[in-house]
Amino acid sequence: MSELQELSGLPVFDFPTENEGGDSKRGKGRGKDTEAELPAAGAVAWRIAMNAYDSEGPWEDEFARFLTLVDTTEVRAFIVGVWPEAYESSPESIVKALVDAADRFPALRSLYFGDISGEECEISWINQGAVSPLLEAFPQLEEFGVRGGQDLELKPVRHERLRSLSVETGGLDAEVVRDIAASDFPALEILDLWLGTSEYGATASLEDLEPFLTGVRLPKLRHLALHNSDMQDRIAGAVASAPVVARLEVLDLSMGTLSDEGAQALLEGQPLTHLKKLDLSHHYLTEAMEERLRTTLGAEGVELDLSDSQYEEWDQDGDWDSRYVSVGE
Structure with missing residues:
Protein backbone atom coordinates (compact mmCIF):
# COMPACT_ATOMS: atom_id res chain seq x y z
CA MET A 1 0.00 0.00 0.00
CA SER A 2 1.20 3.49 -0.77
CA GLU A 3 1.77 6.16 1.81
CA LEU A 4 -0.93 8.61 2.76
CA GLN A 5 -1.34 11.51 0.35
CA GLU A 6 -3.66 13.48 2.63
CA LEU A 7 -4.98 13.39 6.15
CA SER A 8 -8.07 15.19 7.39
CA GLY A 9 -8.36 16.91 4.03
CA LEU A 10 -4.83 18.32 4.21
CA PRO A 11 -2.06 17.40 1.76
CA VAL A 12 0.82 15.46 3.26
CA PHE A 13 4.15 17.26 3.53
CA ASP A 14 7.30 15.32 4.38
CA PHE A 15 9.38 17.18 6.93
CA PRO A 16 12.89 17.34 5.39
CA THR A 17 15.14 15.10 7.42
CA GLU A 18 18.71 16.04 8.26
CA ASN A 19 20.55 12.72 8.25
CA GLU A 20 19.37 10.83 5.18
CA GLY A 21 22.38 11.76 3.08
CA GLY A 22 20.20 12.74 0.14
CA ASP A 23 19.04 9.22 -0.69
CA SER A 24 15.82 8.89 1.27
CA LYS A 25 12.90 7.46 -0.71
CA ARG A 26 10.68 9.88 1.19
CA GLY A 27 12.60 12.97 0.10
CA LYS A 28 16.08 14.40 0.00
CA GLY A 29 17.78 15.53 3.15
CA ARG A 30 18.08 19.31 2.98
CA GLY A 31 20.05 20.12 6.09
CA LYS A 32 19.24 22.33 9.01
CA ASP A 33 18.37 25.59 7.27
CA THR A 34 14.95 24.54 6.03
CA GLU A 35 12.65 26.93 7.88
CA ALA A 36 12.15 29.21 4.84
CA GLU A 37 11.10 26.19 2.73
CA LEU A 38 8.42 24.98 5.08
CA PRO A 39 4.70 25.56 4.52
CA ALA A 40 2.40 27.21 7.02
CA ALA A 41 2.06 24.94 10.03
CA GLY A 42 -1.70 24.50 9.74
CA ALA A 43 -1.82 24.11 5.95
CA VAL A 44 -0.51 20.54 5.66
CA ALA A 45 -0.45 17.18 7.36
CA TRP A 46 3.13 16.85 8.56
CA ARG A 47 4.93 13.52 8.18
CA ILE A 48 8.24 12.55 9.69
CA ALA A 49 9.69 9.47 8.05
CA MET A 50 13.19 8.06 8.12
CA ASN A 51 15.05 5.68 5.86
CA ALA A 52 13.85 2.24 6.90
CA TYR A 53 17.22 0.53 6.52
CA ASP A 54 20.15 2.91 6.90
CA SER A 55 19.13 6.03 8.78
CA GLU A 56 21.96 7.70 10.62
CA GLY A 57 19.85 8.74 13.59
CA PRO A 58 16.63 7.93 15.43
CA TRP A 59 13.19 9.23 14.53
CA GLU A 60 13.07 11.17 17.78
CA ASP A 61 16.00 13.37 16.69
CA GLU A 62 14.05 14.52 13.64
CA PHE A 63 11.01 15.13 15.81
CA ALA A 64 13.13 17.34 18.06
CA ARG A 65 14.17 19.36 14.98
CA PHE A 66 10.54 19.58 13.96
CA LEU A 67 9.64 21.09 17.32
CA THR A 68 12.24 23.84 16.81
CA LEU A 69 11.38 24.67 13.18
CA VAL A 70 7.58 24.44 13.08
CA ASP A 71 4.98 26.38 15.04
CA THR A 72 3.39 23.29 16.56
CA THR A 73 0.57 25.30 18.13
CA GLU A 74 -0.89 25.53 14.61
CA VAL A 75 -0.34 21.90 13.53
CA ARG A 76 -3.68 20.19 12.79
CA ALA A 77 -2.56 16.83 11.40
CA PHE A 78 0.54 14.74 12.05
CA ILE A 79 1.83 11.45 10.65
CA VAL A 80 4.47 9.14 12.07
CA GLY A 81 6.08 7.55 9.05
CA VAL A 82 8.62 4.76 9.00
CA TRP A 83 11.24 4.68 11.73
CA PRO A 84 14.62 2.93 11.35
CA GLU A 85 14.30 -0.87 11.16
CA ALA A 86 10.57 -0.88 11.90
CA TYR A 87 10.61 -4.62 11.17
CA GLU A 88 12.48 -5.22 14.45
CA SER A 89 12.44 -1.98 16.44
CA SER A 90 9.69 -1.00 18.86
CA PRO A 91 8.23 2.52 18.50
CA GLU A 92 7.87 2.87 22.29
CA SER A 93 10.29 5.81 22.42
CA ILE A 94 8.39 7.53 19.58
CA VAL A 95 5.13 7.23 21.50
CA LYS A 96 6.86 8.69 24.54
CA ALA A 97 8.27 11.60 22.53
CA LEU A 98 4.80 12.47 21.23
CA VAL A 99 3.20 12.14 24.64
CA ASP A 100 5.88 14.32 26.23
CA ALA A 101 5.27 17.02 23.62
CA ALA A 102 1.48 16.82 23.66
CA ASP A 103 0.97 20.21 25.29
CA ARG A 104 2.77 21.80 22.33
CA PHE A 105 0.04 20.62 19.90
CA PRO A 106 -3.20 22.27 21.10
CA ALA A 107 -4.67 22.33 17.57
CA LEU A 108 -3.88 18.70 16.67
CA ARG A 109 -7.01 16.89 15.51
CA SER A 110 -5.66 14.05 13.33
CA LEU A 111 -2.86 11.61 14.13
CA TYR A 112 -1.74 8.60 12.10
CA PHE A 113 0.89 6.26 13.54
CA GLY A 114 2.83 3.99 11.20
CA ASP A 115 2.37 5.27 7.66
CA ILE A 116 4.74 2.65 6.24
CA SER A 117 4.74 1.27 2.72
CA GLY A 118 5.34 -2.36 1.80
CA GLU A 119 8.73 -1.42 0.38
CA GLU A 120 9.78 -0.08 3.73
CA CYS A 121 8.25 -2.86 5.84
CA GLU A 122 5.47 -5.35 5.13
CA ILE A 123 2.38 -4.58 7.17
CA SER A 124 2.58 -7.76 9.26
CA TRP A 125 6.23 -7.14 10.08
CA ILE A 126 5.72 -3.66 11.49
CA ASN A 127 6.58 -3.64 15.18
CA GLN A 128 3.96 -1.72 17.09
CA GLY A 129 3.32 -1.32 20.80
CA ALA A 130 1.02 0.45 23.24
CA VAL A 131 -0.72 3.33 21.44
CA SER A 132 -3.42 4.10 24.02
CA PRO A 133 -1.14 6.70 25.68
CA LEU A 134 -1.51 8.77 22.49
CA LEU A 135 -5.29 8.90 22.85
CA GLU A 136 -4.92 9.79 26.50
CA ALA A 137 -2.36 12.53 25.81
CA PHE A 138 -4.37 14.16 23.00
CA PRO A 139 -7.96 14.52 24.28
CA GLN A 140 -8.86 16.85 21.38
CA LEU A 141 -8.07 14.29 18.69
CA GLU A 142 -10.89 13.62 16.25
CA GLU A 143 -9.12 11.14 13.98
CA PHE A 144 -6.64 8.40 14.90
CA GLY A 145 -5.15 5.68 12.74
CA VAL A 146 -2.49 3.04 13.27
CA ARG A 147 -0.89 0.59 10.86
CA GLY A 148 0.68 -2.73 11.86
CA GLY A 149 -0.56 -5.37 14.26
CA GLN A 150 2.56 -7.01 15.66
CA ASP A 151 2.60 -6.40 19.44
CA LEU A 152 -0.07 -3.73 19.00
CA GLU A 153 -1.81 -2.70 22.23
Whole structure:
Protein backbone atom coordinates (compact mmCIF):
# COMPACT_ATOMS: atom_id res chain seq x y z
CA MET A 1 0.00 0.00 0.00
CA SER A 2 1.20 3.49 -0.77
CA GLU A 3 1.77 6.16 1.81
CA LEU A 4 -0.93 8.61 2.76
CA GLN A 5 -1.34 11.51 0.35
CA GLU A 6 -3.66 13.48 2.63
CA LEU A 7 -4.98 13.39 6.15
CA SER A 8 -8.07 15.19 7.39
CA GLY A 9 -8.36 16.91 4.03
CA LEU A 10 -4.83 18.32 4.21
CA PRO A 11 -2.06 17.40 1.76
CA VAL A 12 0.82 15.46 3.26
CA PHE A 13 4.15 17.26 3.53
CA ASP A 14 7.30 15.32 4.38
CA PHE A 15 9.38 17.18 6.93
CA PRO A 16 12.89 17.34 5.39
CA THR A 17 15.14 15.10 7.42
CA GLU A 18 18.71 16.04 8.26
CA ASN A 19 20.55 12.72 8.25
CA GLU A 20 19.37 10.83 5.18
CA GLY A 21 22.38 11.76 3.08
CA GLY A 22 20.20 12.74 0.14
CA ASP A 23 19.04 9.22 -0.69
CA SER A 24 15.82 8.89 1.27
CA LYS A 25 12.90 7.46 -0.71
CA ARG A 26 10.68 9.88 1.19
CA GLY A 27 12.60 12.97 0.10
CA LYS A 28 16.08 14.40 0.00
CA GLY A 29 17.78 15.53 3.15
CA ARG A 30 18.08 19.31 2.98
CA GLY A 31 20.05 20.12 6.09
CA LYS A 32 19.24 22.33 9.01
CA ASP A 33 18.37 25.59 7.27
CA THR A 34 14.95 24.54 6.03
CA GLU A 35 12.65 26.93 7.88
CA ALA A 36 12.15 29.21 4.84
CA GLU A 37 11.10 26.19 2.73
CA LEU A 38 8.42 24.98 5.08
CA PRO A 39 4.70 25.56 4.52
CA ALA A 40 2.40 27.21 7.02
CA ALA A 41 2.06 24.94 10.03
CA GLY A 42 -1.70 24.50 9.74
CA ALA A 43 -1.82 24.11 5.95
CA VAL A 44 -0.51 20.54 5.66
CA ALA A 45 -0.45 17.18 7.36
CA TRP A 46 3.13 16.85 8.56
CA ARG A 47 4.93 13.52 8.18
CA ILE A 48 8.24 12.55 9.69
CA ALA A 49 9.69 9.47 8.05
CA MET A 50 13.19 8.06 8.12
CA ASN A 51 15.05 5.68 5.86
CA ALA A 52 13.85 2.24 6.90
CA TYR A 53 17.22 0.53 6.52
CA ASP A 54 20.15 2.91 6.90
CA SER A 55 19.13 6.03 8.78
CA GLU A 56 21.96 7.70 10.62
CA GLY A 57 19.85 8.74 13.59
CA PRO A 58 16.63 7.93 15.43
CA TRP A 59 13.19 9.23 14.53
CA GLU A 60 13.07 11.17 17.78
CA ASP A 61 16.00 13.37 16.69
CA GLU A 62 14.05 14.52 13.64
CA PHE A 63 11.01 15.13 15.81
CA ALA A 64 13.13 17.34 18.06
CA ARG A 65 14.17 19.36 14.98
CA PHE A 66 10.54 19.58 13.96
CA LEU A 67 9.64 21.09 17.32
CA THR A 68 12.24 23.84 16.81
CA LEU A 69 11.38 24.67 13.18
CA VAL A 70 7.58 24.44 13.08
CA ASP A 71 4.98 26.38 15.04
CA THR A 72 3.39 23.29 16.56
CA THR A 73 0.57 25.30 18.13
CA GLU A 74 -0.89 25.53 14.61
CA VAL A 75 -0.34 21.90 13.53
CA ARG A 76 -3.68 20.19 12.79
CA ALA A 77 -2.56 16.83 11.40
CA PHE A 78 0.54 14.74 12.05
CA ILE A 79 1.83 11.45 10.65
CA VAL A 80 4.47 9.14 12.07
CA GLY A 81 6.08 7.55 9.05
CA VAL A 82 8.62 4.76 9.00
CA TRP A 83 11.24 4.68 11.73
CA PRO A 84 14.62 2.93 11.35
CA GLU A 85 14.30 -0.87 11.16
CA ALA A 86 10.57 -0.88 11.90
CA TYR A 87 10.61 -4.62 11.17
CA GLU A 88 12.48 -5.22 14.45
CA SER A 89 12.44 -1.98 16.44
CA SER A 90 9.69 -1.00 18.86
CA PRO A 91 8.23 2.52 18.50
CA GLU A 92 7.87 2.87 22.29
CA SER A 93 10.29 5.81 22.42
CA ILE A 94 8.39 7.53 19.58
CA VAL A 95 5.13 7.23 21.50
CA LYS A 96 6.86 8.69 24.54
CA ALA A 97 8.27 11.60 22.53
CA LEU A 98 4.80 12.47 21.23
CA VAL A 99 3.20 12.14 24.64
CA ASP A 100 5.88 14.32 26.23
CA ALA A 101 5.27 17.02 23.62
CA ALA A 102 1.48 16.82 23.66
CA ASP A 103 0.97 20.21 25.29
CA ARG A 104 2.77 21.80 22.33
CA PHE A 105 0.04 20.62 19.90
CA PRO A 106 -3.20 22.27 21.10
CA ALA A 107 -4.67 22.33 17.57
CA LEU A 108 -3.88 18.70 16.67
CA ARG A 109 -7.01 16.89 15.51
CA SER A 110 -5.66 14.05 13.33
CA LEU A 111 -2.86 11.61 14.13
CA TYR A 112 -1.74 8.60 12.10
CA PHE A 113 0.89 6.26 13.54
CA GLY A 114 2.83 3.99 11.20
CA ASP A 115 2.37 5.27 7.66
CA ILE A 116 4.74 2.65 6.24
CA SER A 117 4.74 1.27 2.72
CA GLY A 118 5.34 -2.36 1.80
CA GLU A 119 8.73 -1.42 0.38
CA GLU A 120 9.78 -0.08 3.73
CA CYS A 121 8.25 -2.86 5.84
CA GLU A 122 5.47 -5.35 5.13
CA ILE A 123 2.38 -4.58 7.17
CA SER A 124 2.58 -7.76 9.26
CA TRP A 125 6.23 -7.14 10.08
CA ILE A 126 5.72 -3.66 11.49
CA ASN A 127 6.58 -3.64 15.18
CA GLN A 128 3.96 -1.72 17.09
CA GLY A 129 3.32 -1.32 20.80
CA ALA A 130 1.02 0.45 23.24
CA VAL A 131 -0.72 3.33 21.44
CA SER A 132 -3.42 4.10 24.02
CA PRO A 133 -1.14 6.70 25.68
CA LEU A 134 -1.51 8.77 22.49
CA LEU A 135 -5.29 8.90 22.85
CA GLU A 136 -4.92 9.79 26.50
CA ALA A 137 -2.36 12.53 25.81
CA PHE A 138 -4.37 14.16 23.00
CA PRO A 139 -7.96 14.52 24.28
CA GLN A 140 -8.86 16.85 21.38
CA LEU A 141 -8.07 14.29 18.69
CA GLU A 142 -10.89 13.62 16.25
CA GLU A 143 -9.12 11.14 13.98
CA PHE A 144 -6.64 8.40 14.90
CA GLY A 145 -5.15 5.68 12.74
CA VAL A 146 -2.49 3.04 13.27
CA ARG A 147 -0.89 0.59 10.86
CA GLY A 148 0.68 -2.73 11.86
CA GLY A 149 -0.56 -5.37 14.26
CA GLN A 150 2.56 -7.01 15.66
CA ASP A 151 2.60 -6.40 19.44
CA LEU A 152 -0.07 -3.73 19.00
CA GLU A 153 -1.81 -2.70 22.23
CA LEU A 154 -4.83 -0.44 22.46
CA LYS A 155 -6.02 -0.73 26.02
CA PRO A 156 -9.55 0.41 26.93
CA VAL A 157 -9.79 4.19 27.06
CA ARG A 158 -12.47 6.84 27.15
CA HIS A 159 -12.13 9.58 24.57
CA GLU A 160 -14.83 12.23 24.27
CA ARG A 161 -13.86 13.75 20.90
CA LEU A 162 -12.65 10.89 18.69
CA ARG A 163 -14.77 10.63 15.54
CA SER A 164 -12.70 8.19 13.45
CA LEU A 165 -10.62 5.17 14.46
CA SER A 166 -8.70 3.07 11.93
CA VAL A 167 -6.58 0.00 12.72
CA GLU A 168 -4.87 -1.45 9.65
CA THR A 169 -3.28 -4.88 9.99
CA GLY A 170 -2.62 -8.09 8.13
CA GLY A 171 -3.78 -9.92 11.26
CA LEU A 172 -5.52 -8.29 14.22
CA ASP A 173 -5.23 -9.90 17.62
CA ALA A 174 -8.49 -10.61 19.44
CA GLU A 175 -7.30 -8.81 22.56
CA VAL A 176 -6.98 -5.56 20.61
CA VAL A 177 -10.49 -6.02 19.20
CA ARG A 178 -11.88 -6.68 22.67
CA ASP A 179 -10.08 -3.66 24.13
CA ILE A 180 -11.48 -1.39 21.42
CA ALA A 181 -14.92 -2.80 22.13
CA ALA A 182 -14.44 -2.09 25.84
CA SER A 183 -13.43 1.54 25.19
CA ASP A 184 -15.83 4.46 25.44
CA PHE A 185 -16.01 6.48 22.23
CA PRO A 186 -19.27 8.45 22.51
CA ALA A 187 -18.47 10.62 19.46
CA LEU A 188 -17.13 7.87 17.18
CA GLU A 189 -18.68 7.94 13.71
CA ILE A 190 -16.19 5.84 11.73
CA LEU A 191 -14.72 2.51 12.84
CA ASP A 192 -12.35 0.84 10.37
CA LEU A 193 -10.79 -2.51 11.32
CA TRP A 194 -8.55 -4.54 9.01
CA LEU A 195 -9.01 -7.95 10.60
CA GLY A 196 -6.56 -9.89 8.43
CA THR A 197 -5.81 -13.60 8.43
CA SER A 198 -4.81 -16.18 11.01
CA GLU A 199 -1.59 -16.76 9.05
CA TYR A 200 -0.48 -13.28 10.08
CA GLY A 201 -1.87 -13.15 13.59
CA ALA A 202 -5.64 -12.65 13.31
CA THR A 203 -7.39 -14.30 16.25
CA ALA A 204 -10.67 -12.38 16.56
CA SER A 205 -13.93 -14.33 16.44
CA LEU A 206 -17.46 -13.24 15.58
CA GLU A 207 -18.14 -13.03 19.30
CA ASP A 208 -15.38 -10.43 19.62
CA LEU A 209 -17.11 -8.32 16.97
CA GLU A 210 -20.53 -8.51 18.61
CA PRO A 211 -20.18 -5.26 20.62
CA PHE A 212 -19.70 -3.34 17.36
CA LEU A 213 -22.68 -5.04 15.76
CA THR A 214 -25.05 -4.14 18.58
CA GLY A 215 -23.81 -0.54 18.47
CA VAL A 216 -24.71 0.04 22.10
CA ARG A 217 -21.33 1.53 23.04
CA LEU A 218 -21.01 3.49 19.80
CA PRO A 219 -24.14 5.65 19.70
CA LYS A 220 -22.97 7.88 16.82
CA LEU A 221 -21.47 5.21 14.55
CA ARG A 222 -22.37 5.81 10.91
CA HIS A 223 -19.54 4.10 9.03
CA LEU A 224 -18.53 0.52 9.91
CA ALA A 225 -15.71 -1.29 8.14
CA LEU A 226 -15.00 -4.88 9.15
CA HIS A 227 -12.87 -5.96 6.27
CA ASN A 228 -9.66 -7.52 4.90
CA SER A 229 -10.82 -10.73 6.59
CA ASP A 230 -10.59 -14.40 5.71
CA MET A 231 -13.93 -14.96 7.47
CA GLN A 232 -15.77 -12.33 5.44
CA ASP A 233 -18.73 -14.61 4.67
CA ARG A 234 -19.33 -15.24 8.35
CA ILE A 235 -19.02 -11.53 9.12
CA ALA A 236 -21.57 -10.78 6.39
CA GLY A 237 -23.92 -13.33 7.94
CA ALA A 238 -23.62 -11.66 11.34
CA VAL A 239 -24.00 -8.17 9.87
CA ALA A 240 -27.19 -9.20 8.07
CA SER A 241 -29.10 -9.16 11.36
CA ALA A 242 -26.96 -6.70 13.35
CA PRO A 243 -28.91 -3.86 15.06
CA VAL A 244 -26.22 -1.28 14.25
CA VAL A 245 -26.82 -1.58 10.50
CA ALA A 246 -30.14 0.27 10.64
CA ARG A 247 -28.35 3.54 11.45
CA LEU A 248 -25.28 3.12 9.25
CA GLU A 249 -24.64 5.21 6.17
CA VAL A 250 -21.62 3.22 5.00
CA LEU A 251 -21.03 -0.52 5.40
CA ASP A 252 -17.64 -1.80 4.28
CA LEU A 253 -16.99 -5.54 3.93
CA SER A 254 -14.30 -5.14 1.30
CA MET A 255 -10.78 -6.52 0.86
CA GLY A 256 -11.68 -9.99 2.08
CA THR A 257 -12.86 -13.39 0.90
CA LEU A 258 -16.54 -12.58 0.40
CA SER A 259 -18.36 -15.11 -1.79
CA ASP A 260 -21.95 -15.63 -2.92
CA GLU A 261 -22.64 -17.19 0.48
CA GLY A 262 -21.98 -13.92 2.31
CA ALA A 263 -23.72 -11.80 -0.30
CA GLN A 264 -26.79 -14.06 -0.12
CA ALA A 265 -26.90 -13.55 3.65
CA LEU A 266 -26.87 -9.78 3.14
CA LEU A 267 -29.71 -9.96 0.63
CA GLU A 268 -31.82 -12.19 2.87
CA GLY A 269 -31.20 -10.13 6.02
CA GLN A 270 -32.51 -6.76 7.10
CA PRO A 271 -33.08 -4.05 4.46
CA LEU A 272 -29.94 -2.29 3.26
CA THR A 273 -31.55 0.23 0.93
CA HIS A 274 -31.03 3.04 3.46
CA LEU A 275 -27.25 2.79 3.04
CA LYS A 276 -25.45 5.48 1.10
CA LYS A 277 -22.66 3.05 0.24
CA LEU A 278 -21.99 -0.69 0.44
CA ASP A 279 -18.35 -1.55 -0.29
CA LEU A 280 -17.75 -5.18 -1.28
CA SER A 281 -14.65 -4.61 -3.42
CA HIS A 282 -12.01 -7.34 -3.68
CA HIS A 283 -14.54 -10.16 -3.67
CA TYR A 284 -15.23 -13.66 -4.97
CA LEU A 285 -18.77 -13.13 -6.23
CA THR A 286 -20.15 -14.68 -9.37
CA GLU A 287 -21.40 -12.38 -12.11
CA ALA A 288 -24.94 -13.55 -11.36
CA MET A 289 -24.62 -12.45 -7.74
CA GLU A 290 -23.12 -9.12 -8.75
CA GLU A 291 -26.16 -8.53 -10.95
CA ARG A 292 -28.53 -9.44 -8.12
CA LEU A 293 -26.84 -6.90 -5.88
CA ARG A 294 -27.07 -4.20 -8.53
CA THR A 295 -30.72 -4.96 -9.16
CA THR A 296 -31.69 -5.19 -5.50
CA LEU A 297 -29.57 -2.43 -3.97
CA GLY A 298 -27.97 -0.38 -6.72
CA ALA A 299 -31.34 0.28 -8.32
CA GLU A 300 -32.55 1.65 -4.98
CA GLY A 301 -29.83 4.29 -4.86
CA VAL A 302 -27.18 2.48 -2.81
CA GLU A 303 -23.68 3.20 -4.10
CA LEU A 304 -22.23 -0.27 -4.67
CA ASP A 305 -18.53 -0.95 -4.99
CA LEU A 306 -18.06 -4.34 -6.62
CA SER A 307 -14.67 -3.59 -8.12
CA ASP A 308 -11.58 -5.79 -7.99
CA SER A 309 -13.34 -9.12 -8.55
CA GLN A 310 -11.09 -12.09 -7.80
CA TYR A 311 -13.53 -14.70 -9.08
CA GLU A 312 -11.99 -15.28 -12.49
CA GLU A 313 -8.46 -15.42 -11.07
CA TRP A 314 -9.36 -17.80 -8.29
CA ASP A 315 -8.76 -21.49 -8.95
CA GLN A 316 -12.35 -22.65 -8.74
CA ASP A 317 -11.28 -26.29 -8.80
CA GLY A 318 -9.52 -25.72 -5.50
CA ASP A 319 -11.09 -25.34 -2.10
CA TRP A 320 -12.25 -22.05 -0.56
CA ASP A 321 -9.10 -21.86 1.52
CA SER A 322 -7.27 -20.75 -1.60
CA ARG A 323 -9.04 -17.37 -1.45
CA TYR A 324 -6.92 -14.53 -0.13
CA VAL A 325 -7.45 -11.14 1.44
CA SER A 326 -6.28 -7.92 -0.15
CA VAL A 327 -3.57 -7.13 2.44
CA GLY A 328 -1.90 -9.94 4.36
CA GLU A 329 1.85 -10.03 4.67
